[in-house]
Amino acid sequence: FEYDGPHMKTSVPGPLSLALQKQLGEIQNVQSLNFFCDYEESRGNYLVDVDGNRMLDVYTQIASIPIGYNHPALMNIMTNPRNLSSFVNRPALGMLPPRMFPEKLLDGLISVAPKGFKRVQTMACGSCANENAYKAIFIWYRTKQRGHSDPTSEETTSSVINLAPGCPDLSILSFMGGFHGRTLGCLSTTHTKAIQKLDVPAFDWPIAPFPKLRYPLAQYERENAQEEKRCLEEVEDLIVKWEKKGKPVAGIVIEPIQAEGGDNYASFDFFRKLRAIAKKHGSAFLVDEVQTGGGSTGLFWAHEHWRLDDPADIVSFSKKLLTGGFFYKDEFQPDKPMRIFNTWMGDPTRNMFLSEVLKVMRTENLLDQVNRTGHVMLNGLYDLQARYPHLLSKARGLGTFCAIDVKDEDTRNKLILKARNKGVVLGGCGTQSIRFRPALVFKEHHAQLFLSIFSDTLADM
Amino acid sequence: FEYDGPHMKTSVPGPLSLALQKQLGEIQNVQSLNFFCDYEESRGNYLVDVDGNRMLDVYTQIASIPIGYNHPALMNIMTNPRNLSSFVNRPALGMLPPRMFPEKLLDGLISVAPKGFKRVQTMACGSCANENAYKAIFIWYRTKQRGHSDPTSEETTSSVINLAPGCPDLSILSFMGGFHGRTLGCLSTTHTKAIQKLDVPAFDWPIAPFPKLRYPLAQYERENAQEEKRCLEEVEDLIVKWEKKGKPVAGIVIEPIQAEGGDNYASFDFFRKLRAIAKKHGSAFLVDEVQTGGGSTGLFWAHEHWRLDDPADIVSFSKKLLTGGFFYKDEFQPDKPMRIFNTWMGDPTRNMFLSEVLKVMRTENLLDQVNRTGHVMLNGLYDLQARYPHLLSKARGLGTFCAIDVKDEDTRNKLILKARNKGVVLGGCGTQSIRFRPALVFKEHHAQLFLSIFSDTLADM
Numbered sequence: 001f002e003y004d005g006p007h008m009k010t011s012v013p014g015p016l017s018l019a020l021q022k023q024l025g026e027i028q029n030v031q032s033l034n035f036f037c038d039y040e041e042s043r044g045n046y047l048v049d050v051d052g053n054r055m056l057d058v059y060t061q062i063a064s065i066p067i068g069y070n071h072p073a074l075m076n077i078m079t080n081p082r083n084l085s086s087f088v089n090r091p092a093l094g095m096l097p098p099r100m101f102p103e104k105l106l107d108g109l110i111s112v113a114p115k116g117f118k119r120v121q122t123m124a125c126g127s128c129a130n131e132n133a134y135k136a137i138f139i140w141y142r143t144k145q146r147g148h149s150d151p152t153s154e155e156t157t158s159s160v161i162n163l164a165p166g167c168p169d170l171s172i173l174s175f176m177g178g179f180h181g182r183t184l185g186c187l188s189t190t191h192t193k194a195i196q197k198l199d200v201p202a203f204d205w206p207i208a209p210f211p212k213l214r215y216p217l218a219q220y221e222r223e224n225a226q227e228e229k230r231c232l233e234e235v236e237d238l239i240v241k242w243e244k245k246g247k248p249v250a251g252i253v254i255e256p257i258q259a260e261g262g263d264n265y266a267s268f269d270f271f272r273k274l275r276a277i278a279k280k281h282g283s284a285f286l287v288d289e290v291q292t293g294g295g296s297t298g299l300f301w302a303h304e305h306w307r308l309d310d311p312a313d314i315v316s317f318s319k320k321l322l323t324g325g326f327f328y329k330d331e332f333q334p335d336k337p338m339r340i341f342n343t344w345m346g347d348p349t350r351n352m353f354l355s356e357v358l359k360v361m362r363t364e365n366l367l368d369q370v371n372r373t374g375h376v377m378l379n380g381l382y383d384l385q386a387r388y389p390h391l392l393s394k395a396r397g398l399g400t401f402c403a404i405d406v407k408d409e410d411t412r413n414k415l416i417l418k419a420r421n422k423g424v425v426l427g428g429c430g431t432q433s434i435r436f437r438p439a440l441v442f443k444e445h446h447a448q449l450f451l452s453i454f455s456d457t458l459a460d461m
Numbered sequence: 462f463e464y465d466g467p468h469m470k471t472s473v474p475g476p477l478s479l480a481l482q483k484q485l486g487e488i489q490n491v492q493s494l495n496f497f498c499d500y501e502e503s504r505g506n507y508l509v510d511v512d513g514n515r516m517l518d519v520y521t522q523i524a525s526i527p528i529g530y531n532h533p534a535l536m537n538i539m540t541n542p543r544n545l546s547s548f549v550n551r552p553a554l555g556m557l558p559p560r561m562f563p564e565k566l567l568d569g570l571i572s573v574a575p576k577g578f579k580r581v582q583t584m585a586c587g588s589c590a591n592e593n594a595y596k597a598i599f600i601w602y603r604t605k606q607r608g609h610s611d612p613t614s615e616e617t618t619s620s621v622i623n624l625a626p627g628c629p630d631l632s633i634l635s636f637m638g639g640f641h642g643r644t645l646g647c648l649s650t651t652h653t654k655a656i657q658k659l660d661v662p663a664f665d666w667p668i669a670p671f672p673k674l675r676y677p678l679a680q681y682e683r684e685n686a687q688e689e690k691r692c693l694e695e696v697e698d699l700i701v702k703w704e705k706k707g708k709p710v711a712g713i714v715i716e717p718i719q720a721e722g723g724d725n726y727a728s729f730d731f732f733r734k735l736r737a738i739a740k741k742h743g744s745a746f747l748v749d750e751v752q753t754g755g756g757s758t759g760l761f762w763a764h765e766h767w768r769l770d771d772p773a774d775i776v777s778f779s780k781k782l783l784t785g786g787f788f789y790k791d792e793f794q795p796d797k798p799m800r801i802f803n804t805w806m807g808d809p810t811r812n813m814f815l816s817e818v819l820k821v822m823r824t825e826n827l828l829d830q831v832n833r834t835g836h837v838m839l840n841g842l843y844d845l846q847a848r849y850p851h852l853l854s855k856a857r858g859l860g861t862f863c864a865i866d867v868k869d870e871d872t873r874n875k876l877i878l879k880a881r882n883k884g885v886v887l888g889g890c891g892t893q894s895i896r897f898r899p900a901l902v903f904k905e906h907h908a909q910l911f912l913s914i915f916s917d918t919l920a921d922m
């Protein structure tokens with residue numbers, strides 16, 4: 001089924017990609033465009049472009065392809081005539097769901113619900129997942145404050161015109177380097193690059209420092225523990241400060257690994273303590289697994305590594321889960337209809353695909369695969385950073401969710417382009433990191449192939 | 462192809478719907494649920510539920526089904542094996558679009574671009590369409606203020622932590638009764654029902670009154686003109702006031718017909734004057750065609766009825782267009798990549814469907830059909846409100862985009878449920894209106910059938 005290696009015919013983007021880019025440039029901004037793809041010819045871990053270049057994909061559409069391109073199990077869905085009407089007639093899921101919807105939730109999302117969760121709300125992407133998770137948190141917080149769910153008439157009247165008490169001054173606490181999406185609510189909790197935020201109004205919400213760990217971790221245990229302690233103290237200070245400011249922290253949002261922000265890690269202990277702080281101050285604890293969820297860290301959910309005694313309140317997801325959405329505890333379900341609502345509320349065809357993906361993950365033991373491949377990847381990266389200490393540092397990872405730092409942004413960008421011309425698709429994150437985001441079907445031999453090409457690329461630098 | 466009329470076997474929701482609702486209720490909030498559908502059995506204007514009830518659909522999944530259920534032209538896309546990989550491999554469109562993407566934009570969205578537009582950005586739904594349209598407006602406004610695009614280092618540094626000058630205090634002016642989505646940015650411009658906004662923090666942005674026209678229009682010409690004048694003056698006052706407050710109005714957002722808010726109309730002249738006011742004060746003019754776009758008003762875009770000399774700056778869409786997104790003038794394209802960006806940036810399979818929908822609209826002259834059917838609908842509604850003046854009033858519409866008021870909310874809701882049990886699916890809007898949102902393939906005889914069932918229902922009240 002799969003190809004046996006990269007095969008390059010032109011430099012990338014090739015002439016056909018460039019011609020199409022010119023055409024598309026008449027219609028929209030194409031500055032972020034890499035190249036045009038031939039998805040029909042792509043297979044498994046190999047992405048084929050329109051110029052016939054075949055590349056090993058270690059980025060997978062910004063970490064959103066779970067089991068590779070054109071997986072036969074997913075193609076099967078498309079060839080079953082009974083499924084086709086689901087694609088043609090997109091329902092308003094919140095009002096008129098298809099017959100199979102509950103079943104597909106049960107053998108899909110609910111079957112992989114993180115410990116402590118029985119409820120899930122689908123949404124169409126990571127941004128609406130988080131936006132609606134924030135809303136569920138605000139509604140929960142105010143209902144708790146009121147002691148009951150019935151608002152006063154002053155609250156209902158003022159809410160329609162954006163004023164308190166109906167639209168209260170509540171806040172979500174986020175972390176420097178965190179990324180939670182780009183719509184205006186999410187963007188107020190996103191703190192990665194200026195270019196993503198510049199010129200856009202934001203809510204005045206508290207931002208805590210995320211631990212800056214020193215590597216190698218084993219060598220800096222004491223300093224890192226100190227750094228995490230400092231950040232947690234700052235979280236508590238901010239909660240108190242914002243409460244005094246009249247903008248109480250209704251919820252705390254955090255990624256298990258700050259992905260866009262540069263694959264920044266904190267210890268599992270840090271997260272457990274953070275969860276306790278949220279509880280202590282009556283703030284909801286929201287774990288954003290949009291990029292980390294779906295198995296690439298070696299567990300289905302990255303936050304399962306923490307072994308929380310007290311589960312999170314909400315866990316949001318998208319990307320590899322194919323549908324957006326969020327798991328939530330009972331008390332985060334609004335008491336009334338239409339509070340968490342929109343036209344589509346997700347897309348049931350994505351739930352159909354997800355059920356198949358999960359079946360493949362189980363029958364092919366893909367979480368084990370991820371752990372084995374991750375081992376090869378990370379050891380290979382350790383080896384490369386030892387051989388190229390002037391270029392590489394801070395190799396890190398969980399499962400195949402790995403990253404490495406390059407000496408500066410410019411060199412990082414060059415390295416990515418050079419690797420691409422040798423047949424490997426990579427993505428950057430943070431200011432100077434490369435993030436590795438292969439599909440779950442990326443095997444040991446793919447990792448070895450990647451490492452060998454990456455090593456050649458480094459030798460050329 | 463289509464059925465010849467409604468056919469009811471049980472009351473709605475029937476026993477199977479109720480059983481499924483119970484099952485789904487264990488997983489999520491089901492208070493907004495109407496019934497479960499059998500999309501495979503649905504055809505054209507008829508929606509079939511899981512209990513085998515076949516209903517004439519005059520609501521079409523909240524106005525989002527353009528040419529009816531399971532249209533053969535759309536089913537054909539699904540049976541062409543060359544198309545299937547597009548469904549299975551969802552690309553990160555902003556970086557790695559498929560080969561056909563520019564072509565599908567050209568024979569799709571660009572082929573129906575409103576006068577004055579050559580550029581379009583796809584998004585995945587109406588909310589991200591508007592959120593990103595707002596961002597494009599803020600970026601445009603600040604770039605204009607600076608006189609160039611390069612921010613100061615103070616701006617970039619402050620933007621990451623939500624502070625001015627990087628995150629400026631700019632605003633979007635919206636209207637009472639307007640609806641533009643439910644994510645936090647959009648929600649700050651939505652002012653329909655309290656339940657949609659209660660407990661959710663909002664930006665302090667100006668809200669202008671939308672004209673409350675008196676019906677019949679012909680009888681209240683002078684009063685209505687006066688009312689529109691008052692609203693326009695208020696818009697100018699608010700722009701000045703918010704400028705003084707340090708929160709300049711970067712853009713004005715408005716629907717051609719306030720759809721969720723109760724199918725509220727203003728004269729074409731009102732909109733032309735509003736456009737001029739936006740221009741005069743240097744605010745962008747954004748027309749939200751999420752519910753009105755796609756042909757149901759008898760023109761492809763409802764705002765084409767206005768015959769603007771000076772086109773809008775941005776036009777957003779979703780629903781019947783199948784993909785979300787917005788058309789924009791050249792100067793609203795950000796100068797740098799990644800400012801308007803997210804993982805998926807839409808879904809190219811929706812563009813494939815849209816091209817087919819447009820082909821069907823052309824070959825079957827569906828805009829003419831809408832005008833003919835709309836004529837039957839509106840005359841029928843006039844007739845019914847003359848026969849039931851104690852129940853109905855304010856019949857109004859453009860094309861098949863029609864509505865009528867019922868004497869109170871409670872009666873409206875009962876009427877909708879009773880009509881459903883007679884085989885007609887309807888939706889409410891505002892506090893006491895019924896909105897009619899049939900597909901573009903709703904013909905004169907469907908309108909007559911609907912009117913006759915609706916008349917029976919009224920007789921029963």
Ligand code: FES
Pocket residue numbers: 124125126127128129183585586587588589590644
């Ligand atoms: S905001 Fe998620 S799909 Fe539009």
